Amino acid sequence: MEKVLLKNIDRPDAHRIDAYMRYGGYRAVKKALARGRDELIQLIKDSGLRGRGGAGFPAGLKWSFVPHDPTIQKYLCCNADEGEPGTFKDRGIMDNDPHLLLEGMMIASYAIGASVAYIYIRGEFAFGARRLQAAIDEAYDKGYLGKKIFGSDFSLDIFIHKGMGAYICGEETALLESIEGLRGQPRKKPPFPALAGLYGKPTVINNVETLSCIPAIVEKGVDWFKSMGPEKSPGPKLFCVSGHVKKPGLYELPMGTTIRDLVYNHCGGIRGDRKLKALIPGGVSAPMLTSEDLDTPLDFDSVAAKGSMLGSGAVIVMDENTCIPRVAYITNRFFSHESCGKCTPCREGTHWLTEVLRRIEYGDGRTGDVELMEKLCTNIFGRTFCPLGDGAVMALRGAFKNFREEFIYHITHKRCMVS
Amino acid sequence: MITEEIRQEIQKRLKKYANEKSAVMDALRIVQRAGGGNITKADMEEIARIVGVNPVAVNAVAAFYTMYNYGKPVGRYHIQVCRNISCALLDAERIIEHLEKRLKMRTGETTRDSRFTLSTVECLGSCGTAPMMQINDDYYENLTPERVDEILDGLE
């Protein structure tokens, strides 16, 4: 496949504006500015582009919710928090091709009528933030940001807002709280951000990868975009492969690439030619799949049909020697650590789940612990303020579904079933 | 101590936002960096004045976000090893044990000379090059115990 999002990944000068333009950059935004806003929104709707941040919400549809009234201030926020364990795709774009993201943001801002945009980048990405700031400075110098960009009537400022270590700030309303200088705790929805977001103004939040798809859609059109991947989940997709594969890393492939193709072709199979035991298809909030699911196409709907989710496209591969109770412990410890504390079922529930998993992991498991955890899950699921708590439950239930006997073994034998 | 230079740096950040309160996070980060990784109570009161919020609000932000070291001072080199799933699958445990042995300290501690603090952290978004760690701003990836020794030897 012709690379779209990673087309500049092997060009070490692509982060400089002149090189980016030599490789064809900043042509799409000029084209976009010559079009009407509604026409652009319709284009993105027709392309079928779905959000790459996790939920797969149609990007054009989200943009269309923003009120048209030109007297109201509007904002675009780029979600570069990239906190879902296993995920490292947005970093790949920002470190190597920051102007691609800026160009996508310019087009999106123009389409929704935003004159100010923020990039919410996780604080640990110091290198990426420096690259982005340098790219923003270059764009201002050329007159591509600021007042009346590219000689049009459209003005845009882009600022970086650095996160400071809080997974929950990837949730879009917690992200807005954080930009407002508050603790990152989710807001009640509705109202949705498209109507009342940052400082109460209409705001679109899109993921880095989503926004980075935009320039190519404007340049090459809807038919080209839809020629990749399935009808309802088209386009290129970044897959972050980690764990027990021979060649872990960032891969750009069409949506709908099968797990088998990704793991055994592109990533060279499992280390030591061991057997694949389990695989998380979309970051740790996504329930695990097994070797029986290898022919599942990696797109939003196909993975959902298997009871899991494509999420952020973080594919975590586990070989036959992996202890699943240990994976569950590490995963739940993460959720408990990152629970923002706003609602009790999540704050208390993930804490207790982690305590039970810890004692199982360290050989102190008690008979009935699996049932106890199932009860805890019931008390969390559907009762939390935001999806973090549900994600923790879904991940654990996924582990129980396929590997329940391994938990029982760990409890009765006080050690792993494997190795 | 917030010098005139830092104050000006913070004041520049106020302009990024429709509401200056938003600059609390930037301000805390700038002050922490200038303070060698630490923030004091007096710093927070000063930030509150510059940004125009209640000191309680500054405190709440400093306490919520894990990258602020308020109340938990760190050494000159803050070593943070990822303990999350992709790193754990590739034996991050071995890296942590090696660091504890070499630095003669436990995770969560700071050496007596304040040179090193060793912490474990959740996923740092570098899972394809696991196991990994961060020392101050920089990422170190595809770690082995030998590689860790080289890296530590290379720090002045």
Ligand SMILES: Cc1cc2nc3c(=O)[nH]c(=O)nc-3n(C[C@H](O)[C@H](O)[C@H](O)COP(=O)(O)O)c2cc1C
């Ligand atoms: C707990 C939690 C964490 C999230 N973390 C991220 C993240 O790190 N990056 C991201 O883009 N979206 C994240 N999301 C999804 C966002 O809320 C939002 O749906 C997304 O940024 C919208 O962009 P998109 O439509 O372009 O995907 C998270 C959601 C939840 C519930």
Ligand code: SF4
């Ligand atoms: S579910 Fe968890 S993370 Fe979400 S609001 Fe409740 S406590 Fe916070």
Ligand code: FES
């Ligand atoms: S799990 Fe260690 S960097 Fe992501």
